[in-house]
Amino acid sequence: MKQLSLSGSLRGNVGKKDAAELRRQGKVPAVIYGGSEQVHIFLEENEAKKIVFTPEVYVLQIDVEGKVYKAILQDLQMHPVKDTVQHMDFLEVVDGKTVKINIPVVLEGQARGVLNGGRLSRLFRRLQVEAMESDLPDAININIAPLRIGQKIRVGDLKYPGVKFLDPESAVVVAVRVARGAVEDEEEEEEEGAEGAEGAEGAEGEKAAEGEKAEPAAEKSEE
Incomplete structure (x- = not known):
């Protein structure tokens, strides 16, 4: 899977009031969990946008003040009106453990x-x-x-x-x-193949019939 590097900073305080203040400053509160401890961080808005507004999925290398965490984005919360990122959850990738x-x-x-x-x-x-x-x-x-x-x-x-x-x-x-006319189109493809075979057989039959009719005519001319 593709890798992407991000930079984050440790939060000095944890709580709704602190998170609201970070958002007012254009920062995104986040948490890294799943490892030996939970790490509460924040990202600059431009860093967060690297992984939010993209169809790609990445294994992330999050550098938090010199310590790098390998993680994947597990969940995020968006503002219902402003369409801005409110919070991000990262699951730490631990060696020997599967991830969802x-x-x-x-x-x-x-x-x-x-x-x-x-x-x-x-x-x-x-x-x-x-x-x-x-x-x-x-x-x-x-x-x-x-x-x-x-x-x-x-x-x-x-x-x-x-x-x-x-x-x-x-x-x-x-x-x-199924859409209107779709079934008929597929059936026609198969029928055309069958009709082509029948047409060839019919043509051979007609030629044979003409040959049979020609024989009496030849006998009549001999008389």
């Missing part, structure tokens, strides 16, 4: 069913997985090119070495739904 994280889903190719008029339905943009940090993929890549109308890919169909998917196996990740 949401990984983005990337669809590759164009589904056959969509080319025939079907409608692509994407139900997950991220999937929750559990794995060792070294096994975490940057994204869950799914080839949808073979999908025909009515076909779907479920969580249980996805296989990544060392990665356990935590969403239900029966959950549909992506599907090609």
